[in-house]
Amino acid sequence: MRAAIVGGGTGGHVIPALATARELREGHSAEVIFVGTSRGIETRLVPQAGFPLRLIQVGQLKNVSVVRRAKTLAGIPLATLACRTIFAEFRPDVVIGVGGYASGPGMMAAILMRIPTLAFEPNLVPGFANRIVARFVTAAAVHFEETKRFFRNARVTGVPVRQEFFRTPEREFSPPGSLLVFGGSQGARVLNETMIDAIPQWKELGIHIRHQTGERDFQKVDSAYKAAGFPAEVSRFIDDMPSAFAQADLILCRSGASTVGEITAAGKPAIFVPFPFAADDHQLKNAEALEQAGAARLIPEAQLSTERLGVVVAELLSSPATLTEMSEKARKLSHPNAGSEIAQIATELAERSHRT
Numbered sequence: 001m002r003a004a005i006v007g008g009g010t011g012g013h014v015i016p017a018l019a020t021a022r023e024l025r026e027g028h029s030a031e032v033i034f035v036g037t038s039r040g041i042e043t044r045l046v047p048q049a050g051f052p053l054r055l056i057q058v059g060q061l062k063n064v065s066v067v068r069r070a071k072t073l074a075g076i077p078l079a080t081l082a083c084r085t086i087f088a089e090f091r092p093d094v095v096i097g098v099g100g101y102a103s104g105p106g107m108m109a110a111i112l113m114r115i116p117t118l119a120f121e122p123n124l125v126p127g128f129a130n131r132i133v134a135r136f137v138t139a140a141a142v143h144f145e146e147t148k149r150f151f152r153n154a155r156v157t158g159v160p161v162r163q164e165f166f167r168t169p170e171r172e173f174s175p176p177g178s179l180l181v182f183g184g185s186q187g188a189r190v191l192n193e194t195m196i197d198a199i200p201q202w203k204e205l206g207i208h209i210r211h212q213t214g215e216r217d218f219q220k221v222d223s224a225y226k227a228a229g230f231p232a233e234v235s236r237f238i239d240d241m242p243s244a245f246a247q248a249d250l251i252l253c254r255s256g257a258s259t260v261g262e263i264t265a266a267g268k269p270a271i272f273v274p275f276p277f278a279a280d281d282h283q284l285k286n287a288e289a290l291e292q293a294g295a296a297r298l299i300p301e302a303q304l305s306t307e308r309l310g311v312v313v314a315e316l317l318s319s320p321a322t323l324t325e326m327s328e329k330a331r332k333l334s335h336p337n338a339g340s341e342i343a344q345i346a347t348e349l350a351e352r353s354h355r356t
Contacts, residue, residue: 001028001350004090006035006083006106007098007129008042011184012256016122016338017042017098018049019160023343030347033090035083037101056082058101076105083109093350096120096342097130097137104129111136116349119151120342122159122257123282124289126150138349141342143257143335144289157342158335159261164242166336168266170327173249177317178208180248182238187214188254191273194304195252196224201310203230207317210248212238242266249323250316252309255287261338263296267331269323270296271312273304295330 003024008014017034024030034053036042046053058079083106087095095110096118097103110117111133119140121130124147131150134140140151148154183191192213195202202209209232213221218236225232238244245251245266253259255272263270272290274283290296297312316322335341 001030001094001347002090002092003030003032003094003096003346003350004035004087004092004106004110005032005096005098006110007100007103008034008036008040008046009100010256011041011045012122012258013098013100013103014040014042014045015258016120016160016261017096018045018051019162019339020096020098020120020342020346021049021051023160023339024346027340027343028347030343033086033092035086035102035106040101054086056086056102056105058105076108079105080109080112084113087113087115093353094118094346096346097133099127099129104132107133107137116353118342118346118349121147121151122261123147123280124285125280125282127280127282139345141345143261146289155341155345156335157345158264158338159257160339160342161258161261161265162242163336165245165262165265166334168242168246168268170267171246171249173320173323175317176206176208177249178210178247179250179252179313179317180210180244181252182212182241183214183254184256184259187212187217188273188275189217190301190304191252191254192217192221194306194309196221198306198310199224199228199230201306201314202232203228205310205314205317207313209233210235210238210244212236212244250313252313255283255290257282257286260286260290261335263290264330264334265336267327267334269316269326269330271309271316272296272298273301274298276301290330290333293329293333295326295333 021032034046094116097107098120117137119137122143140154141157222234251270255274272287287298291298
């Protein structure tokens, strides 16, 4: 079987795509290629994982100027043609769209060529690319039950994450508690600055803090903790995030699809501060879904302050029973077999096309 995975841009698109690709390769002996753009994180992660990557040129449509949007729209036919050329050479049995820049042209090319298509949608509300092709794809794999209504033949699979997150042991709470803070691989300036401003509250609580800042703010954040005499564990990046999760009682983070998948896989209580400029405000909707399930607390960025953050952290870390309840509810939302289920759907679509 041959599968083409189209899309990328951010870790939220690429990391689940790579997990699916590994399942296809190892569990179904599939030959897999990726189609992305030169601007996305796929240019680094996909070759590192040992998969071939083909690049096309396509711009952004969301959160850009009218001129940039018009230029992107004008270039979509050429991007779609480039995908058709790639597919004519590779001859995929199924094309999997994971969202992001290359996903729209790639899925449209596959639909026009009558290649079976599988849309993967990790967010509560589909992104722009998946909304465009939703009515035409052969099937869809989604994270939330509510998302099924946007597609035909949709199945709830969850988001593929590393299996190490599912093996996170239950943590026995030891007062005053431990807080893990991260804002993605590049960090989140608003989280970094709010944590610095709240240092007097952290000193009063006496909690342990592990803080991933990203490269840009590392020196500023590290110096601020040291100047205040607060022994936070500060790093630019955390390579072993499953271990960091295991050592935390509570997590403060954004609410992208991959992060939400990891939180539920590890069964960790979280405080989400959604990135307000995410396409279609999907981070807010992801966070709302977990808050409504009792698995997380939500603080919109516009409402984030040192006082509010301090109150929420103090409230949760002073109630081990609440943390345990949130952890249990988070685990109930996890999908340990997401990668294998998505790979199985793709395989079924490919086999069905051979029979017809």
